[in-house]
Amino acid sequence: MKLNERGLLVIISGPSGVGKGTIRKALFEIPDNNFCYSVSMTTRKPREGEIDGQDYFFVSREEFERRIKINGFLEYAEFVGEYYGTPLDYIDRKMSEGKEVIVEIEVQGAQQVQERLPEAVFIFIVPPSRKALIERLIHRGTDSQEKIDKRIAKAESEYPIAYKYDYIVVNDEVHNAADRIYAIIRAEHAKTERSIHKYYKLMEGKE
């Protein structure tokens, strides 16, 4: 029995190349989970086979900018002339339905979220060692030395930001990391500030 019935917003971030995407995938494979993805909104045209409301919410530039003005995004950015953002109303609806909304996001985006919604759960994924991170960045593809150097420099600039997060989870093995995130979600629901209101109601015999 959970005293806090509202779902959580769980931000999974960390330096480039740490394996955030793989961990998110493993998280969704946990049996009987009540996780959901957040669906992004964009002004770019749908590609063949993409479904509105599932892959993205496809909107006009006017609609996107209207939502920016009313603070309708958890975070947003513009890439090559198109907007991409995480709409707040969708997240809020899913949380009200008791779903844990899992957002995997770059370090910069996560900082925007911290300003908008500090009550979200911020998890920073880290490599088991500096060497492991660098090896991962080198082996990621068949890129030029220049590209590899850039990626290493990016990861180097991102790793110190961990202190701004609530939790640090080591990606030593992907299922270990996903299990630990699952434990964090369960623990967060039991936190006193999230559960005391319902508890007092129960003890007053009102529910």
Place this chain on the structure above:
Amino acid sequence: MKLNERGLLVIISGPSGVGKGTIRKALFEIPDNNFCYSVSMTTRKPREGEIDGQDYFFVSREEFERRIKINGFLEYAEFVGEYYGTPLDYIDRKMSEGKEVIVEIEVQGAQQVQERLPEAVFIFIVPPSRKALIERLIHRGTDSQEKIDKRIAKAESEYPIAYKYDYIVVNDEVHNAADRIYAIIRAEHAKTERSIHKYYKLMEGKE
């Protein structure tokens, strides 16, 4: 991989009759756990079969009072002329060995611990409803109505203190409650304040 290698001190408390002892037992049955009990210290004489350092640390009144003076107890109390207390040095040694020290304790004792060691993890066990708690207190034995009324009054005075704890866990079913406590322990290890020091060391390539 855990970034925080020191064990945690986990305080399990809650109103009388909520089932703290049963939950603690279920917790120790979780496979591959690294939990340990704290061994209490007392001035009373050992009973037949009791082993020093296992059931209790049996000490003289002088030794106990010496330890009180040097703040050597997590909490202590005097019952019918004998002292009982939780020695800090034992707990500290076990935590250094990476053991999670589980202390199941009454509400009053837990308040002493909060003053001494606020960095411990404080978990308040609650019943699924007011009715469930009262039924449990009534069915506990073959006691007189007067005794039952006293127990209910005690539980009533204890339940509001939940707000002082870090977590509230519902004892709807004992294994659910134990699993949730286990999730809390795993999550607490991942907390940034407990793990960032080791993480920065790893990323500097020093470990």
